[in-house]
Amino acid sequence: MKVVRSDWLLFLVLIILGALPTLVQSNIAFLGTNQETGEPAPIEELSVNNLETLKIAADRPAESSIIDAPNPFNAVVVEWTPLDDLFFFLEIRTGSDGDWSDWSPLDVSHDLTGENDELVTSDMVFVGGGESTHSQVQLRSSLPSVIPNVRLTFIDSTEGPTTDELVSTMADVRATQLRMSGGLDIESQLANPKPNVISRDVWCSSSLCRPDEGNSGNGCVDSDKLYYGDVTHMVVHHTVTSNDATNWAPVVRAIWQYHAFSRCWGDIGYNYLIDPNGVIYEGHRGGDNVMGTHAGHINADSMGVSLLGTFTEAGPPYYGIKPPAAMANSLVDILAWKADLENIDPWDSTYADSLGSGRPALMGHRDAHGTTSCPGQQAHDMLPEIRQRVAERLEDVPDRIYVDELSNGFSRSDANWYTGKYSCGFNGNAWFTFSTTNPSEAVNNGTWTFQVPVDGFYVVDAMIPFCNTENSETRGANYQVRHADGNTDVRINQNDHLGLWAKLGSYEFKAGETYSVYLTDLATDNGRGLWFDAIRLTPATGDDLPQPEFTLISPEPDTWFNETTIDFEWTFDDFYGPQQWALKFSTTEDMQSEVFDVTLTQGVTKTTVTLDQPYPELFWRVEVLGLLGSDPSEVRRVRIDVTPPETEVESVLQQPDGSYVIAVNGIDEGAGLESFTLEYRPLDSRSVWTVLVQDQKSDLVVFDPGDGGAYEFRVTGTDALGNVEAVEDLADGSTADAIILLPRIYAPRIEH
Numbered sequence: 101m102k103v104v105r106s107d108w109l110l111f112l113v114l115i116i117l118g119a120l121p122t123l124v125q126s127n128i129a130f131l132g133t134n135q136e137t138g139e140p141a142p143i144e145e146l147s148v149n150n151l152e153t154l155k156i157a158a159d160r161p162a163e164s165s166i167i168d169a170p171n172p173f174n175a176v177v178v179e180w181t182p183l184d185d186l187f188f189f190l191e192i193r194t195g196s197d198g199d200w201s202d203w204s205p206l207d208v209s210h211d212l213t214g215e216n217d218e219l220v221t222s223d224m225v226f227v228g229g230g231e232s233t234h235s236q237v238q239l240r241s242s243l244p245s246v247i248p249n250v251r252l253t254f255i256d257s258t259e260g261p262t263t264d265e266l267v268s269t270m271a272d273v274r275a276t277q278l279r280m281s282g283g284l285d286i287e288s289q290l291a292n293p294k295p296n297v298i299s300r301d302v303w304c305s306s307s308l309c310r311p312d313e314g315n316s317g318n319g320c321v322d323s324d325k326l327y328y329g330d331v332t333h334m335v336v337h338h339t340v341t342s343n344d345a346t347n348w349a350p351v352v353r354a355i356w357q358y359h360a361f362s363r364c365w366g367d368i369g370y371n372y373l374i375d376p377n378g379v380i381y382e383g384h385r386g387g388d389n390v391m392g393t394h395a396g397h398i399n400a401d402s403m404g405v406s407l408l409g410t411f412t413e414a415g416p417p418y419y420g421i422k423p424p425a426a427m428a429n430s431l432v433d434i435l436a437w438k439a440d441l442e443n444i445d446p447w448d449s450t451y452a453d454s455l456g457s458g459r460p461a462l463m464g465h466r467d468a469h470g471t472t473s474c475p476g477q478q479a480h481d482m483l484p485e486i487r488q489r490v491a492e493r494l495e496d497v498p499d500r501i502y503v504d505e506l507s508n509g510f511s512r513s514d515a516n517w518y519t520g521k522y523s524c525g526f527n528g529n530a531w532f533t534f535s536t537t538n539p540s541e542a543v544n545n546g547t548w549t550f551q552v553p554v555d556g557f558y559v560v561d562a563m564i565p566f567c568n569t570e571n572s573e574t575r576g577a578n579y580q581v582r583h584a585d586g587n588t589d590v591r592i593n594q595n596d597h598l599g600l601w602a603k604l605g606s607y608e609f610k611a612g613e614t615y616s617v618y619l620t621d622l623a624t625d626n627g628r629g630l631w632f633d634a635i636r637l638t639p640a641t642g643d644d645l646p647q648p649e650f651t652l653i654s655p656e657p658d659t660w661f662n663e664t665t666i667d668f669e670w671t672f673d674d675f676y677g678p679q680q681w682a683l684k685f686s687t688t689e690d691m692q693s694e695v696f697d698v699t700l701t702q703g704v705t706k707t708t709v710t711l712d713q714p715y716p717e718l719f720w721r722v723e724v725l726g727l728l729g730s731d732p733s734e735v736r737r738v739r740i741d742v743t744p745p746e747t748e749v750e751s752v753l754q755q756p757d758g759s760y761v762i763a764v765n766g767i768d769e770g771a772g773l774e775s776f777t778l779e780y781r782p783l784d785s786r787s788v789w790t791v792l793v794q795d796q797k798s799d800l801v802v803f804d805p806g807d808g809g810a811y812e813f814r815v816t817g818t819d820a821l822g823n824v825e826a827v828e829d830l831a832d833g834s835t836a837d838a839i840i841l842l843p844r845i846y847a848p849r850i851e852h
Contacts, residue, residue, distance in 0.1 A: 324366020
């Protein structure tokens with residue numbers, strides 16, 4: 101046979117490849133060993149320096165030599181020095197005794213690769229779905245190369261109970277717990293009980309799954325202290341592992357071993373894991389609200405739930421699947437339980453203390469930092485459905501109207517538009533452009549149009565998504581809201597609202613009419629990101645409803661009454677909402693000593709009130725019930741006096757001419773003495789009283805009987821409210837007790 105030149109070259113390459121020494125340096129570490137008990141975890145690492153891949157055929161990628169694993173493995177993770185080549189890729193296959201698997205791409209795991217890591221880390225690769233073991237691996241690359249450093253982590257998690265056995269054991273555990281509690285299952289009585297979860301004690305037999313705090317004998321576990329916090333956010337992940345397993349227990353054990361020991365996180369990073377059959381596994385030890393290691397800085401505020409499998413796009417090179425129905429159902433169950441427990445609105449976006457900015461309350465891992473595609477595109481596409489299903493389980497989620505930027509309710513100008521990385525934004529998308537202060541350059545604009553089902557006031561919010569664009573956002577986006585009363589311009593600092601709904605205000609809308617929110621790229625700054633995402637409308641309540649402005653009509657301030665039945669009247673302006681009035685009364689002006697109130701239906705502006713007693717002074721005002729923050733009316737005082745005055749003849753003076761001056765005195769602690777009536781009759785005559793003066797205001801009365809006889813007097817007072825002193829047939833004074841006034845002697849006045 102004649103050998104052509106190309107064949108000689110191929111033959112030479114084969115000879116060289118076969119003659120190359122295995123450039124593998126063993127660096128085996130029994131990572132998961134309890135140093136006190138000697139109990140090993142079958143996880144070992146192997147480092148390879150200067151791994152070379154060579155082409156053995158022109159139409160095939162470059163292959164490495166075969167690498168023997170230090171232990172049988174059902175899972176392997178590869179780390180390597182990234183090469184500065186846009187088209188470089190790595191693939192792996194596993195095998196034993198010449199029986200090889202298909203080649204699988206080694207995708208860089210952004211969950212496991214830090215920003216400053218020298219080596220990038222692949223997703224975990226399983227042998228036969230994780231249920232069998234191999235002993236060898238081989239790598240191949242897109243082109244011949246020398247990779248300076250390769251580290252392989254080999255895990256064997258095949259030993260242990262199967263998923264079916266775990267489910268059976270957990271059922272026995274629950275039955276025992278129920279018997280011990282006397283058949284009382286409080287959890288099941290909740291509206292959203294915690295679903296059945298395979299506990300760590302059941303799925304993990306290693307003592308390192310439940311160590312004494314700081315005394316496990318393993319440095320990684322001992323450094324993993326338990327921290328607890330309030331869960332305000334829920335994060336969905338995927339493990340990016342095989343989708344073809346039938347027994348998922350080994351997969352969970354492998355993830356635990358890799359997270360706890362190879363990554364030295366001390367434990368599995370997720371709080372819960374769910375397999376495609378809907379079985380839920382407890383993740384990180386410590387119970388509910390323990391901080392896991394699953395989403396960077398937001399760990400302190402979140403619960404992480406990971407879906408076992410790969411849920412990326414369906415086509416090459418990912419070949420992900422859509423999460424099965426059983427898995428989605430269990431995801432809804434665990435999220436609804438937590439949302440109900442922590443009062444989390446799955447459709448909302450709230451401030452995350454650990455990040456110092458906002459994030460969706462229920463989100464995919466990619467939404468937390470924008471540096472990963474997790475939980476895979478097909479799982480992320482399901483999140484709106486998951487949010488809705490969780491919301492339907494809860495009682496206090498507002499009934500809102502959403503207008504998404506991908507819906508028919510949104511239109512945008514024909515200009516250049518951009519989207520964030522990893523399909524960020526509400527419902528997985530958001531458009532953005534760059535701000536400008538030059539009107540001639542303002543070409544990007546968008547309009548959200550909508551109708552409301554019933555007349556009323558609605559709060560309008562705009563979503564400002566968090567997206568990792570490595571650019572700051574505008575501090576002056578100009579929105580215009582068209583509502584029932586016209587147009588209102590609103591300026592929003594988008595940079596201060598990242599990951600949050602920005603409130604545009606509360607406005608009135610009429611059913612059947614079409615309204616809009618308009619946004620343009622003409623802003624207060626230049627070259628900053630300006631986002632066009634969803635808007636939402638929420639029926640207004642509380643402070644978001646127009647506040648009533650009360651005007652009190654009657655009684656006038658400090659009005660006196662001589663009865664306990666009083667008419668009250670007021671008016672109001674600028675009010676909307678199904679509320680009730682309250683007419684409140686207090687004995688102090690600060691309204692802190694409330695004695696009673698009267699509740700009235702909405703719209704009533706007058707009422708007659710019969711007080712329970714004649715208060716000397718009583719303060720009143722009008723308030724709105726159920727409208728927090730609503731300003732009440734001014735405070736007015738009414739005064740009540742049903743007690744007549746008390747009067748007397750203080751003195752009787754006889755003047756030199758024989759007439760008398762009668763001095764009258766009276767008191768009234770209420771509205772005050774208004775006048776008095778003075779009567780007289782002959783002393784000791786028991787005859788009929790004769791009126792001397794009536795409704796007299798002056799306290800001095802002159803009486804000249806003319807006959808020199810003796811007389812007696814009585815006085816009756818009337819106060820300012822017409823309360824009249826009771827009349828008695830008794831005298832208050834007489835001429836017999838008169839003080840006689842002597843004539844005055846005046847000295848002559850000397851004129852100068």
